[in-house]
Amino acid sequence: MKDKTLIFGNGPCAHYIAEDLLSTGEDIVIATTDKTCDFSPSEHSESIEILTDTRLVSCRGSVGDFRILAARNNKEIKRTVAGVIVAEEDQRKSNFSLYGLKASSCVITLSQAKELLLDSSHKQSIFLKAKKVVFLTGLVKESHPAIAEEIMHSALRLQSDFNLQTYILTANLKVAADGLEALCRETKEAGAVYIKFTDTRPEIHSKSNDSVQIEFVDEITLKKFRLTPDITVVDETIVPSDYAVDLAKLLSINTDPDGFVQADNVHRFTVFTNRKGIMVAGPSRSIQTYSDQITDAANAALVSAGRMAGLQIVPEDRAEIDKGLCIRCLTCYRLCPYRAIMLNTRVVVEPHACERCGICAAQCPRGAIHIKDLEPESISNEMATGERLQEEDTFMPFLVAFCCSRSAIQSGELSLRMGHKLPPGLKVIEVPCSGSISFDHIYGAFERNADGVMVLTCHEGNCHSEQGNIYAKQTVAQIMDMFLQIGFEKERLAVQTLASNMGTEFAEMVNRFEANIIELGPSRLKKNQ
Amino acid sequence: MGNKNVLIIGGGTAGLSAAVELVNLDIHVDLVEKSDFLGGHAIGYTCKATRNTCVKCGACMVEEKLKDTILHPKIKIWTGSRVQEVSKNGRFTAKIHCKPKYIDPHKCTNCRICFDKCPVDGAILHGFSKNNIPFYAINEELCLYLKDKSCGLCRDECPETAINLDPKATEYIKEADAVLVAAGFHPFNPEDKPYGYHRFQNVITSLDLERMLKQVGRVKRPSDATIPERIAFIQCVGSRDSKLNHLWCSKVCCGSALRMARLLKERQPDIDISFFYIDVQTFGKDFEQFYKDVQEEVRMIRAIPGDIYETDRQKLKINFLDNNTHETLEEIFDLVVLSIGITPGKDNGEIAELLHLKLADSGFFKSGAEEASAPNTGIFSAGTISGAMSIPETIASAGKAARQIVKYFRANDS
Ligand SMILES: Cc1cc2nc3c(=O)[nH]c(=O)nc-3n(C[C@H](O)[C@H](O)[C@H](O)COP(=O)(O)OP(=O)(O)OC[C@H]3O[C@@H](n4cnc5c(N)ncnc54)[C@H](O)[C@@H]3O)c2cc1C
Ligand code: SF4
Numbered sequence: 049m050k051d052k053t054l055i056f057g058n059g060p061c062a063h064y065i066a067e068d069l070l071s072t073g074e075d076i077v078i079a080t081t082d083k084t085c086d087f088s089p090s091e092h093s094e095s096i097e098i099l100t101d102t103r104l105v106s107c108r109g110s111v112g113d114f115r116i117l118a119a120r121n122n123k124e125i126k127r128t129v130a131g132v133i134v135a136e137e138d139q140r141k142s143n144f145s146l147y148g149l150k151a152s153s154c155v156i157t158l159s160q161a162k163e164l165l166l167d168s169s170h171k172q173s174i175f176l177k178a179k180k181v182v183f184l185t186g187l188v189k190e191s192h193p194a195i196a197e198e199i200m201h202s203a204l205r206l207q208s209d210f211n212l213q214t215y216i217l218t219a220n221l222k223v224a225a226d227g228l229e230a231l232c233r234e235t236k237e238a239g240a241v242y243i244k245f246t247d248t249r250p251e252i253h254s255k256s257n258d259s260v261q262i263e264f265v266d267e268i269t270l271k272k273f274r275l276t277p278d279i280t281v282v283d284e285t286i287v288p289s290d291y292a293v294d295l296a297k298l299l300s301i302n303t304d305p306d307g308f309v310q311a312d313n314v315h316r317f318t319v320f321t322n323r324k325g326i327m328v329a330g331p332s333r334s335i336q337t338y339s340d341q342i343t344d345a346a347n348a349a350l351v352s353a354g355r356m357a358g359l360q361i362v363p364e365d366r367a368e369i370d371k372g373l374c375i376r377c378l379t380c381y382r383l384c385p386y387r388a389i390m391l392n393t394r395v396v397v398e399p400h401a402c403e404r405c406g407i408c409a410a411q412c413p414r415g416a417i418h419i420k421d422l423e424p425e426s427i428s429n430e431m432a433t434g435e436r437l438q439e440e441d442t443f444m445p446f447l448v449a450f451c452c453s454r455s456a457i458q459s460g461e462l463s464l465r466m467g468h469k470l471p472p473g474l475k476v477i478e479v480p481c482s483g484s485i486s487f488d489h490i491y492g493a494f495e496r497n498a499d500g501v502m503v504l505t506c507h508e509g510n511c512h513s514e515q516g517n518i519y520a521k522q523t524v525a526q527i528m529d530m531f532l533q534i535g536f537e538k539e540r541l542a543v544q545t546l547a548s549n550m551g552t553e554f555a556e557m558v559n560r561f562e563a564n565i566i567e568l569g570p571s572r573l574k575k576n577q
Numbered sequence: 578m579g580n581k582n583v584l585i586i587g588g589g590t591a592g593l594s595a596a597v598e599l600v601n602l603d604i605h606v607d608l609v610e611k612s613d614f615l616g617g618h619a620i621g622y623t624c625k626a627t628r629n630t631c632v633k634c635g636a637c638m639v640e641e642k643l644k645d646t647i648l649h650p651k652i653k654i655w656t657g658s659r660v661q662e663v664s665k666n667g668r669f670t671a672k673i674h675c676k677p678k679y680i681d682p683h684k685c686t687n688c689r690i691c692f693d694k695c696p697v698d699g700a701i702l703h704g705f706s707k708n709n710i711p712f713y714a715i716n717e718e719l720c721l722y723l724k725d726k727s728c729g730l731c732r733d734e735c736p737e738t739a740i741n742l743d744p745k746a747t748e749y750i751k752e753a754d755a756v757l758v759a760a761g762f763h764p765f766n767p768e769d770k771p772y773g774y775h776r777f778q779n780v781i782t783s784l785d786l787e788r789m790l791k792q793v794g795r796v797k798r799p800s801d802a803t804i805p806e807r808i809a810f811i812q813c814v815g816s817r818d819s820k821l822n823h824l825w826c827s828k829v830c831c832g833s834a835l836r837m838a839r840l841l842k843e844r845q846p847d848i849d850i851s852f853f854y855i856d857v858q859t860f861g862k863d864f865e866q867f868y869k870d871v872q873e874e875v876r877m878i879r880a881i882p883g884d885i886y887e888t889d890r891q892k893l894k895i896n897f898l899d900n901n902t903h904e905t906l907e908e909i910f911d912l913v914v915l916s917i918g919i920t921p922g923k924d925n926g927e928i929a930e931l932l933h934l935k936l937a938d939s940g941f942f943k944s945g946a947e948e949a950s951a952p953n954t955g956i957f958s959a960g961t962i963s964g965a966m967s968i969p970e971t972i973a974s975a976g977k978a979a980r981q982i983v984k985y986f987r988a989n990d991s
């Protein structure tokens with residue numbers, strides 16, 4: 049049986065992905081909560097299954113083998129798929145209340161305006177009788193180019209096909225999308241008037257007969273104006289659909305603060321999530337223009353079709369749980385950012401899903417999780433090479449820096465390449481993620497005669513393992529507390545953040561740290577003191 | 578697809594991202610980059626994180642793409658090279674011209690002695706990433722030996738004998754099944770604007786500031802290396818400009834400038850920053866909050882200054898129309914940063930001719946509906962070659978191009 053890809057969604061992005069995957073012979077399943085789906089593939093229709101009126105119930109397993117349970121009319125649907133793509137459409141929230149307005153026959157949303165303009169017969173259109181149309185956007189909350197684009201297209205139609213006068217009232221006019229500045233010129237040439245506000249805002253009154261009156265001082269001419277539009281079009285805030293938010297929960301995908309189904313983290317560029325094999329494309333992951341959606345669809349298809357190559361080799365250096373030590377406390381299950389821990393008859397790590405961040409091993413209260421080359425012992429042995437350097441008359445502190453392989457290791461090498469001088473007693477130890485650093489690692493360093501220990505992590509929001517840097521910070525804070533209690537200088541331990549391109553800053557950090565340690569003198573925990 | 582080969586022109590964010598995607602699908606890549614270093618413009622950008630928090634500028638992702646590229650055995654890297662002729666007879670045949678390799682990458686240990694010893698400022702160039710290998714390169718335009726054989730210090734001083742100042746340029750013929758154009762953009766040259774760029778030392782571009790921050794982590798006045806007390810950022814220099822017929826927003830400058838402004842406020846809090854703009858564009862998912870915060874730290878002025886004059890101690894006088902009082906104000910700044918836009922690449926015309934393509938009126942390659950790659954030409958494009966894009970957008974466009982290439986191969990094999 050061929051491996052299938054499951055696509056959630058029924059909008060343009062989902063359809064683009066489906067068409068694209070079918071064209072290279074992939075097998076796909078489309079699942080939508082809509083009652084109907086008008087997707088008709090131009091070829092390979094035998095490779096597609098469409099599930100309408102269907103909701104996800106649960107998803108077990110991991111990349112290559114997701115076991116999907118869905119429901120349609122209280123009936124269970126089960127499918128096994130290799131990969132999942134979330135491509136649901138977004139949802140619009142009207143901004144009437146932001147402007148103190150209420151929906152009426154002459155106060156409508158941008159979506160309503162677009163829909164009216166789509167209807168080519170125009171016979172019923174309220175625009176036929178109107179003379180003046182006002183668009184309100186970005187006056188209370190910032191607008192977005194995706195919204196601005198829709199407003200400009202609508203204004204252009206109204207100016208040229210309906211011979212109406214349009215006014216666009218905004219604060220920052222958002223033109224940061226392909227072709228928008230040119231489109232804006234075109235609307236101006238067609239007669240649309242843009243009125244921009246900086247420190248002032250228009251006064252918007254709704255009258256008893258539902259009509260709207262807008263008063264403002266034009267910031268350029270300083271003249272007072274009053275607009276009485278026949279129709280007021282109010283902008284919208286774009287949010288993820290409720291079902292997309294549900295899907296994120298059911299699939300254990302981290303979302304951004306607005307609920308879009310992709311954490312706001314550069315490591316998720318372009319269509320990735322914290323889970324291998326689950327992608328998110330189009331308006332499910334961010335506010336997008338139409339052309340963004342097409343690009344996203346191609347990227348989802350690219351990753352989806354290319355996925356199988358990586359699945360043939362089973363990685364050997366992944367986390368493993370010692371079943372003799374495991375007490376099923378499920379700490380690892382809770383903390384694994386990639387959802388690689390499976391609860392079968394025993395707790396196991398799925399090697400394909402594991403990214404070898406080491407968070408589970410550092411956090412397991414029983415020390416039951418092992419990752420090759422990441423054990424505190426093997427890391428301590430690595431330190432021995434730095435320790436041997438220490439036979440000088442003047443105090444040259446032995447400094448251990450645990451560095452995340454994605455950020456601090458890179459910036460450390462860059463700083464050397466740039467010609468920065470680093471402390472002679474600095475021993476850099478590479479870890480896959482700072483979240484893999486445990487009490488044992490840090491104590492081990494002091495036991496190995498370190499005078500100071502640094503933990504150098506990615507910036508917040510930049511951790512590939514989402515929270516690894518936060519766990520590192522917590523571990524360090526706890527050890528500092530203990531140091532305080534036993535009267536050991538907590539300044540000998542530091543945690544700081546870096547990105548891979550911060551060579552200069554790396555040098556500054558470690559040199560400043562060295563100066564602090566020289567001031568403190570050798571560590572009392574040193575064996576040969 | 579182990580027997581397919583793609584020729585990529587340009588080794589910036591777009592070329593690197595596409596190369597990585599293609600080799601992951603078992604497709605061979607020849608990556609041709611005209612400069613001495615891979616990474617394009619963005620490899621020189623600074624991390625703009627503030628308060629230990631990433632602001633998603635994307636710069637470090639370019640670093641990652643570069644690392645993945647140089648580690649991959651199936652990507653053949655051609656730095657200092659250009660594609661000179663392309664013909665198509667089923668497959669593409671391309672002539673690659675490589676300028677002389679003065680520094681032997683296998684011998685060079687990046688010890689920096691050449692850079693330190695060279696008597697001419699700028700005659701030895703350096704890269705921006707540890708993955709720029711070698712990290713140094715000889716600048717043919719400034720090297721004295723190449724001019725009149727009057728020097729040769731670097732060659733003599735190099736402990737590894739890695740430098741040869743007399744090698745010849747070389748030419749290779751390569752076959753490819755598809756061509757991807759990813760030659761990027763040209764940062765707008767503001768010399769013709771009345772802002773005194775290159776005439777006044779303390780007028781710099783946002784690109785200069787990115788690099789200054791990446792190199793030394795702090796801002797200083799080029800004229801006297803003092804810390805400026807007052808900085809002005811001027812936005813939309815070369816973008817949204819109908820006089821220049823630049824009818825586009827460069828999309829990235831508001832984000833780049835405001836993020837750098839905040840970084841400066843964090844590192845050098847005594848600096849006063851004013852930000853001259855037309856409209857602040859949305860960037861990043863947390864824009865609403867970012868914009869609120871930045872207004873507390875940076876003085877936002879909705880006006881684009883007319884002229885800049887130099888005053889005593891190489892300070893700069895800016896005239897602008899105040900939005901509230903409607904009077905023309907005059908203010909003095911210690912440093913001015915011009916947020917220059919993304920304009921069509923210098924080589925676009927040449928590359929288009931090479932491949933028998935037509936450019937859009939703007940000078941960019943055609944994109945979207947009028948894609949450079951009319952189906953079945955086997956020619957594709959990615960990145961800012963077809964218009965302003967941010968780093969994330971560039972990476973996405975490279976992914977899209979890689980997918981188009983895969984589909985093109987499948988369609989033409991069956
Ligand atoms: C001042 C400034 C600040 C910016 N800041 C940000 C930011 O903070 N965040 C963000 O997301 N984006 C930012 N950007 C945008 C970012 O620079 C671009 O998105 C990115 O560099 C585009 O990559 P590219 O590969 O398309 O082009 P480029 O970076 O221009 O790379 C093109 C490459 O092709 C090579 N090349 C050109 N012609 C030829 C030829 N004929 N043969 C062979 N090789 C050739 C060039 O040497 C270059 O290496 C900024 C842009 C500017 C101008
Ligand atoms: S190492 Fe990281 S990715 Fe692997 S199982 Fe542990 S927590 Fe998950």
Ligand code: SF4
Nearest residue numbers: 624626631634635637
């Ligand atoms: S995305 Fe930008 S701000 Fe964030 S860590 Fe990378 S370089 Fe720094």
